[in-house]
Amino acid sequence: MDLIHTLTIASIGGIIPCLFWLVFWLREAHETPEPPRIIMACFVGGMMATLIVFPIEYFIGLFSPEGSGLTITLWAFAEEIVKFGVCWVIALRTRFEVRPIDAVIYMVTVALGFAALENTLFLISPLMIGDTATTLMTGHLRFIGATLLHTLTSATIGVFIAFAFFKRPFQKEEFALMGILAAGVLHTLFNFFILEGKGAQTFLVFASVWLLIMMLIVVLEKVKTITNIPIQNT
Secondary structure (H helix, E strand, O other): OOHHHHHHHHHHHHHHHHHHHHHHHHHHHOOOOOOHHHHHHHHHHHHHHHHHHHHHHHHHHHHOOOOOHHHHHHHHHHHHHHHHHHHHHHHHOOOOOOOHHHHHHHHHHHHHHHHHHHHHHHHHHHHHOOOHHHHHHHHHHHHHHHHHHHHHHHHHHHHHHHHOOOOOHHHHHHHHHHHHHHHHHHHHHHHHHHHHOOOHHHHHHHHHHHHHHHHHHHHHHHHHOOOOOOOOOO
16 A cells, blocks of 8 residues: 555544544534634644654653553653643633633544544554554544543543633632643553553443543533633632
């Protein structure tokens, strides 16, 4: 398979599923969508975040053994911090964050952009050697696992920011840091159990992610109810 053909198929397999997830989350959030140009900027920014993370993870790997608990943890936190940083630059610090739910949507969009390029890169190798079975399995596992993990962890940061929307600036910073910490821990645990687990344990990890996604949907309903809460002085 020639390179152009490979990149085209990998891009379709990596990006299209993430766009379907994006449509789902945009519809789940509320009926009044964020500006399309900001959503697109967040998605593309998430893809660029993947390119930022790779050299960081390579640098971490130079000083920490691959597969060690420290490496897994640092890689997970690097991804969450970079995704948050990209989202902050593009959307969170701008006038386009006008409701608490916006932070969640912007973070999820960045996460899906990140997953889209990451999935694409993972599909290239089996496609290059014509391994259709591995390509399909890789795409399937990343669709139900890694893509949802990135969505879950980034949405977690967004939820923390959303609940601090009407609070003082220093409290917003504290909530954002707590969100990054929670996301990093979730990401670390997922990576650790996936690397260490086999068979039934791996299934339980994926099932746990789906369960947490369903809980996230419930939390989003709570986030929607705080959109009209007046600004508090405490």
